[in-house]
Amino acid sequence: xxxxxxxxxxxxxxxxxxxxxxxxxxxxxxxxxxxxxxxxxxxxxxxxxxxxxxxxxxxxxxxxxxxxxxxxxxxxxxxxxxxxxxxxxxxxxxxxxxxxxxxxxxxxxxxxxxxxxxxxxxxxxxxxxxxxxxxxxxxxxxxxxxxxxxxxxxxxxxxxxxxxxxxxxxxxxxxxxxxxxxxxxxxxxxxxxxxxxxxxxxxxxxxxxxxxxxxxxxxxxxxxxxxxxxxxxxxxxxxxxxxxxxxxxxxxxxxxxxxxxxxxxxxxxxxxxxxxxxxxxxxxxxxxxxxxxxxxxxxxxxxxxxxxxxxxxxxxxxxxxxxxxxxxxxxxxxxxxxxxxxxxxxxxxxxxxxxxxxxxxxxxxxxxxxxxxxxxxxxxxxxxxxxxxxxxxxxxxxxxxxxxxxxxxxxxxxxxxxxxxxxxxxxxxxxxxxxxxxxxxxxxxxxxxxxxxxxxxxxxxxxxxxxxxxxxxxxxxxxxxxxxxxxxxxxxxxxxxxxxxxxxxxxxxxxxxxxxxxxxxxxxxxxxxxxxxxxxxxxxxxxxxxxxxxxxxxxxxxxxxxxxxxxxxxxxxxxxxxxxxxxxxxxxxxxxxxxxx
Amino acid sequence: xxxxxxxxxxxxxxxxxxxxxxxxxxxxxxxxxxxxxxxxxxxxxxxxxxxxxxxxxxxxxxxxxxxxxxxxxxxxxxxxxxxxxxxxxxxxxxxxxxxxxxxxxxxxxxxxxxxxxxxxxxxxxxxxxxxxxxxxxxxxxxxxxxxxxxxxxxxxxxxxxxxxxxxxxxxxxxxxxxxxxxxxxxxxxxxxxxxxxxxxxxxxxxxxxxxxxxxxxxxxxxxxxxxxxxxxxxxxxxxxxxxxxxxxxxxxxxxxxxxxxxxxxxxxxxxxxxxxxxxxxxxxxxxxxxxxxxxxxxxxxxxxxxxxxxxxxxxxxxxxxxxxxxxxx
Numbered sequence: 001x002x003x004x005x006x007x008x009x010x011x012x013x014x015x016x017x018x019x020x021x022x023x024x025x026x027x028x029x030x031x032x033x034x035x036x037x038x039x040x041x042x043x044x045x046x047x048x049x050x051x052x053x054x055x056x057x058x059x060x061x062x063x064x065x066x067x068x069x070x071x072x073x074x075x076x077x078x079x080x081x082x083x084x085x086x087x088x089x090x091x092x093x094x095x096x097x098x099x100x101x102x103x104x105x106x107x108x109x110x111x112x113x114x115x116x117x118x119x120x121x122x123x124x125x126x127x128x129x130x131x132x133x134x135x136x137x138x139x140x141x142x143x144x145x146x147x148x149x150x151x152x153x154x155x156x157x158x159x160x161x162x163x164x165x166x167x168x169x170x171x172x173x174x175x176x177x178x179x180x181x182x183x184x185x186x187x188x189x190x191x192x193x194x195x196x197x198x199x200x201x202x203x204x205x206x207x208x209x210x211x212x213x214x215x216x217x218x219x220x221x222x223x224x225x226x227x228x229x230x231x232x233x234x235x236x237x238x239x240x241x242x243x244x245x246x247x248x249x250x251x252x253x254x255x256x257x258x259x260x261x262x263x264x265x266x267x268x269x270x271x272x273x274x275x276x277x278x279x280x281x282x283x284x285x286x287x288x289x290x291x292x293x294x295x296x297x298x299x300x301x302x303x304x305x306x307x308x309x310x311x312x313x314x315x316x317x318x319x320x321x322x323x324x325x326x327x328x329x330x331x332x333x334x335x336x337x338x339x340x341x342x343x344x345x346x347x348x349x350x351x352x353x354x355x356x357x358x359x360x361x362x363x364x365x366x367x368x369x370x371x372x373x374x375x376x377x378x379x380x381x382x383x384x385x386x387x388x389x390x391x392x393x394x395x396x397x398x399x400x401x402x403x404x405x406x407x408x409x410x411x412x413x414x415x416x417x418x419x420x421x422x423x424x425x426x427x428x429x430x431x432x433x434x435x436x437x438x439x440x441x442x443x444x445x446x447x448x449x450x451x452x453x454x455x456x457x458x459x460x461x462x463x464x465x466x467x468x469x470x471x472x473x474x475x476x477x478x479x480x481x482x483x484x485x486x487x488x489x490x491x492x493x494x495x496x497x498x499x500x501x502x503x504x505x506x507x508x509x510x511x512x513x514x515x516x517x518x519x520x521x522x523x524x525x526x527x528x529x530x531x532x533x534x535x536x537x538x539x540x541x542x543x544x545x546x547x548x549x550x551x552x553x554x555x556x557x558x559x560x561x562x563x564x565x566x567x568x569x570x571x572x573x574x575x576x577x578x579x580x581x582x583x584x585x586x587x588x589x590x591x592x593x594x595x596x597x
Numbered sequence: 598x599x600x601x602x603x604x605x606x607x608x609x610x611x612x613x614x615x616x617x618x619x620x621x622x623x624x625x626x627x628x629x630x631x632x633x634x635x636x637x638x639x640x641x642x643x644x645x646x647x648x649x650x651x652x653x654x655x656x657x658x659x660x661x662x663x664x665x666x667x668x669x670x671x672x673x674x675x676x677x678x679x680x681x682x683x684x685x686x687x688x689x690x691x692x693x694x695x696x697x698x699x700x701x702x703x704x705x706x707x708x709x710x711x712x713x714x715x716x717x718x719x720x721x722x723x724x725x726x727x728x729x730x731x732x733x734x735x736x737x738x739x740x741x742x743x744x745x746x747x748x749x750x751x752x753x754x755x756x757x758x759x760x761x762x763x764x765x766x767x768x769x770x771x772x773x774x775x776x777x778x779x780x781x782x783x784x785x786x787x788x789x790x791x792x793x794x795x796x797x798x799x800x801x802x803x804x805x806x807x808x809x810x811x812x813x814x815x816x817x818x819x820x821x822x823x824x825x826x827x828x829x830x831x832x833x834x835x836x837x838x839x840x841x842x843x844x845x846x847x848x849x850x851x852x853x854x855x856x857x858x859x860x861x862x863x864x865x866x867x868x869x870x871x872x873x874x875x876x877x878x879x880x881x882x883x884x885x886x887x888x889x890x891x892x893x894x895x896x897x898x899x900x901x902x903x904x905x906x907x908x909x910x911x912x913x914x915x916x917x918x919x920x921x922x923x924x925x926x
Binding site for chain 1: 758761762763764765766767769770773774776777778779780781782783784915923
């Protein structure tokens with residue numbers, strides 16, 4: 001085994017050796033070795049489905065490996081549960097938030113750790129006195145200062161008694177029981193809240209300890225996740241794709257926190273599939289592909305292209321080819337769209353747009369500025385409070401999703417698991433969700449033809465991980481492949497309009513390239529595309545025109561040739577430039593003719 | 598009228614206690630993420646076991662303890678099926694209700710004509726003797742059986758444990774997101790077992806109270822749907838102990854009114870539209886119709902709550918009915 005490792009691994013702090021983990025039909029980790037040095041930021045890079053999360057869940061005691069060993073700081077670890085990992089100083093920030101929204105920050109932080117409860121707890125004095133008068137008073141007195149499992153520190157009377165064979169064990173068990181029950185039935189959040197404030201000051205993870213978690217935004221929730229690990233004296237911190245849910249500014253803030261943590265001696269393992277993040281944060285990087293370790297290298301010794309090749313196994317094109325648009329008639333138009341959320345607060349306030357066949361309208365914006373409502377209105381899933389949506393020249397406002405669908409509108413929603421697919425249904429069923437009515441014969445579905453069609457689409461769109469289109473549930477696919485499935489379903493209808501919301505978020509580079517070029521192919525065949533994204537590289541690479549959305553309305557309109565990403569980024573943050581007339585006017589439009597003049 | 602009201606209030610307290618006990622237990626179980634639809638069956642088994650024990654030994658406390666333990670034992674079956682074997686919680690619960698009904702009908706036959714002393718109503722010490730003579734509310738508040746007071750005392754106790762303790766946090770966590778709880782080192786399965794068994798014990802205690810204090814008789818099927826009302830009451834109370842006290846009093850009041858209104862003349866005469874009004878009052882106070890009120894009230898609460906549930910703190914435990922297992926891929 002050591003022969004496979006790069007030189008200079010004798011200073012290993014954490015060593016995973018020969019980790020193998022299989023699920024029915026899948027080898028998730030195939031004899032993976034990983035060596036991490038103390039105090040470094042170690043990136044674990046790989047495409048979705050490469051086995052990164054599985055490896056880290058093994059390290060955190062969530063999965064039991066089929067084979068392999070874990071050594072931390074020279075000691076062999078045998079992890080049966082996350083509690084064992086926590087006791088060993090391992091903390092993990094999971095890909096999905098592991099928070100209880102109805103509890104407060106402090107309650108989430110102390111959850112599962114009862115030791116804080118007794119710190120401030122004392123029995124009432126009269127109870128203590130009466131206990132002193134009882135036989136075996138030593139035990140009673142001991143209970144007056146409960147602390148978890150400090151067994152050698154028994155009171156004098158208990159000491160004498162404990163010297164008798166067996167009695168010590170019994171007394172110890174009783175004390176553990178009483179202290180354990182006391183800890184279970186108490187809760188003191190003042191000391192933990194104080195520690196949370198200290199961490200906030202030290203690492204810039206400021207969150208109010210008594211704020212309920214449901215009230216926090218994603219950045220705040222992430223800070224709570226990090227607080228949870230710090231509170232448990234983490235020495236090795238694992239973060240599983242922590243930036244997947246964060247806006248760019250929040251991600252930058254997270255990186256600063258991670259650097260502070262690494263400077264204070266905490267070892268960080270950072271799982272990602274984003275090449276830029278590896279360069280931004282990591283000292284060394286281990287690349288996984290198809291459940292196997294490709295290599296471990298210092299970050300400054302490799303280029304971005306090298307990493308991409310190691311990760312995908314072939315050369316990756318970062319810039320998709322975008323030939324000039326051959327635009328035709330308007331296919332989708334919106335006029336004066338207004339919506340409110342469930343609290344009655346305005347979300348969209350007067351959005352106008354028009355998309356012609358054969359062009360991509362990119363809508364750039366930090367997520368949460370009305371994009372979700374806009375996309376839903378454009379495809380008929382949500383009815384606007386005011387304004388109209390016109391598809392192919394006909395007003396379809398309020399006609400419902402099915403009318404939009406039949407009018408040739410396709411939709412790639414933001415959330416591919418909750419909105420775009422039915423995870424428990426098979427790949428075939430998911431692929432036929434929008435076409436089964438048209439394909440059925442007076443209500444009868446030809447499953448043979450549906451399966452054949454599904455197999456053809458799986459082939460054509462390179463959807464991997466499908467063993468049998470009729471059997472494999474869509475939920476078993478990795479993020480990138482699930483997104484390919486959604487795109488396959490939406491594009492196989494040869495739509496006139498495609499509304500795509502964050503189509504490549506959380507998807508690995510190989511799939512990003514495929515998804516973007518597929519959308520551009522569709523544009524070439526005459527589809528009008530609305531692309532909503534907060535990834536400026538994507539907006540600039542794909543769009544013929546760019547509209548910038550901020551607080552529910554368009555604040556600027558430009559083209560990739562006219563503007564640069566920095567300026568658009570400022571507009572996205574709500575900043576306006578005096579020279580840009582469109583930006584100064586509320587309800588600026590994104591019409592090809594320049595708006596309502 | 599004062600006599601009628603005093604009797605009604607007294608009967609309300611007595612009718613509320615079994616609902617209170619069973620609902621508090623169901624709150625604990627559901628907050629841990631496990632729906633227990635076996636409450637009715639567990640109450641019946643608790644009632645029969647408690648009655649038989651008391652009839653044999655003469656001790657109502659021993660009977661109460663045995664009835665509680667019998668409910669806990671049935672809940673253990675539910676816990677094993679749902680938590681360890683990942684069985685469907687609804688099916689397991691309904692099965693236990695049917696099982697409890699069948700078993701108690703069969704084994705209860707020989708106890709039907711037996712009588713016991715059971716729990717007698719006692720006057721609250723110290724303040725009781727002075728206050729029990731208060732008009733209307735006196736007996737209802739200050740002269741009840743010890744199990745009535747036990748149920749009342751469990752309301753603040755349950756509220757404290759659920760909202761002010763570590764174990765309460767852990768119960769909320771395993772009921773809302775068992776995976777998150779697991780990653781925080783909470784023993785998910787142990788906590789859920791505890792919740793289900795505590796819930797069953799409470800249902801057993803509710804049944805034992807029925808046969809030992811409420812009627813002091815064993816009657817086949819004597820719970821008469823109270824287990825189902827208790828489950829509806831949990832929803833009515835939005836999984837909160839103090840609201841269960843309100844709901845149990847309300848539902849208990851309805852039950853007491855059904856029993857006591859039968860001799861009452863509620864006919865309307867001498868006002869405009871007396872005919873249709875009389876028919877409406879007659880319909881609304883029909884015992885069979887009134888027996889539906891708890892369920893109607895639950896539906897109304899559900900509608901009101903879902904219309905106003907912007908705040909995530911209210912509402913059902915998020916992972917209710919989810920049987921957690923760690924390694925699913």
